[in-house]
Amino acid sequence: MTDSHQKENYTICFYSDAKGYGGAEKYLLYLADGLASSGRICCFVNNSANSSFSSSINTKFTNFQVVIKSDKYYEARHYNQIYRILKNVRPDIFHYNLPGPYSCSILVPIVAKLAGVKKVITTEHLPMIQWWRKPAILKRISSYFIDGVITVSIANKAYLLGRHHTPENKIIVVENGVDVHHFAMGKHIAERVRLRKKYNFTESDVVFGVVGRLEEQKGHIYALQALSKIHKHYPSIKLIFFGEGTLLDYLKTKAVALGVEHKVTFAGFQKEMGPAYACIDVLLMPSLFEGLPLALLEAMSMGKPAIASAIHGIPEVIENYRNGILVQVGNLDEISNAMIKITESGSRKFLEDISEKAYETIISRFSSQNMICKTDMLNKKLLHHV
Template sequence: MSKSMTQLRLLFFLNSGVRGGIEEHVLSLLQHLPRDHFRFALACPPELIEAMTGDLTDLPVTVFPVRATGWTQWREMLHLQHIVQQFQPHIVHCHLFRATLVGAPIAWAMRVPVIVETYHGREAWRQGQSLKGQFVIDRLVAGCVNHIIAVSEAAARFLIEHKRIPAHKITVIPNGRDLRAFQPGRRAGSAIRKRFQIPASAPVLGVVGRLEPQKGHQYLLQALPQICASFPDARLLLVGEGSLHSALQNQAKDLGLHDNVIFAQFQSDIPAFLDAMDIVVLPSLHEGLSLTAIEASAMAKPIVATDVDGTPEVVRDGTTGVLVPPAAPDDLAHAVLTLLQHPDLAFRYGAAAHAWARQHFDLQRQIDETERLYLELIAMQ
């Protein structure tokens, strides 16, 4: 296999502008795929490059700023075409359908040997009987894609059952994290509590994720008055940035709980912030396979999460945490209060979560399986 014995040129394409779980997923691939096998490039919007600069600086990756988010942006489409022409990739790997919609046809037209999409989960904006809701365009664009990686079994089922993508074009490679960075018991969280003036005795709930509608922060805020009625000194620590920042701040003020909610913005030291939390809450409306759920589990934190998509593959209801319906503040409040009122139960869930994460979600497995798929696809060309 001559191509696999040389350095393959691998171009990742993202058109998201905010750093979140999917962007961390791509960064992990750039950091851990073997550098003697691959030469890397990343094409994405300038604001995402800026958000990732600290992590990209020491990586052998060529970075191309481009903001191609739709077919009507013909200048940006031509720019992306020029990037492909300049880098001459053996593999173009798109993440999320919006990126695939733009990147896959260009890569196909430019005769890139292998085009891969990673499908991170269903898109809430794809509803109804329109072309968007019926996934007609998805199937057309899938004709330009050699293979699709699904990050969870739930994501694969959605591709097959709803988008009607042939099963032979799909491989499930679950998300993983470098679990060496997530070691419970180091007491790094005490510094975080001190930094945000959180009393040592105050219970801390935490959410790590972009402040976007998908993540469901608004429903957790609606649940917070019930929680604070029993635990008045409870704090809700929100780690992440996004378009709902101001709206969520206003919601907390309107609820009279501004002092109970801490907006920590984006943070790179996620293990320390998780260590500061007593319970990690994931109130998402949809998820592919949550990196936060994996990280919190590795930190031996009990989790309250919504029963959506791939989340039950990480959070096992009644074993490592509690699953509740999405958009259900009363259920969120009840689950959180149960764990706060029964710390022994919370401890057992956290210990079980730690063991589950170590067994199933180590990053090296994801890296090895991704590299193996790349090489198999190249060998077929």
């Protein structure tokens, strides 16, 4: 096999230390699926404690599970196990997701280089480490061992340049993408009927869905508070939460306290999100912080417009009142007014228009194929500069 052919058919090892199963983890699976379909050899070094994510890997890829876990960045046995795995696998590329949010793996890029990996690439989804904290210092040190930095939004590129002083020549913006054939407008119609019946939604109800872990970041509390301001005047509004997390009991209690428990459904974790998006009319994303969320792209791909916080990468997708509605974080008046705008009977044409524009936005700019091709090109470019 020629050297150039070897570089075309490289081996890439993905690393994850995810505490949950969210958009960043789905991103890795999208990439691995796409690159494997193009003939690349993909495997995972998985330090995740999340069984749903681990089982998703195991069904498709070789998965080297890190048994020794630690929340301490100085845990030598943890790094030694990763070193031995990489030394055995000998990948051409080590792709490290969310570098730095969890201190137990912040120095993994150094371990990868010591194990003989040719190129180390990271994907930065959103600001997760402030420059004045100890992890930021370790992150800065580990960055010298990183060859390429993928960031999913222009906003986060500016953050990397300004806060972490990441060399600009190492950064490439590769926007997230989704499977536009699976998450297609008009798909899962039968599932929409089934789920709306299951959750006691009528076709005249306007269902707003919040997708994501039940954690503070996702802003579920703002959805409940906004609903409490308007539900008596707009009885057709319903709210459904897809996801699980530590705030489940708190949010249920809060719904009762706000008098909206009869308007809110807690649907739990959904392994398959297509039917869930089909069930709703509008995605509600009142998050405190995000990168370029896959849930937003998936919903829009199915023609479901979003009311979303105007933070980080989201305004790079949503053009206000054209393909969705942007609101300020935690601004209950803006959130509730946006819900009213979509719900009022005279706004049916408005909802149809922004739904169509939402779909067109994803088809033209945010397909998973675009994301995979750009990442593959970066991988090959780096390997040709060994």
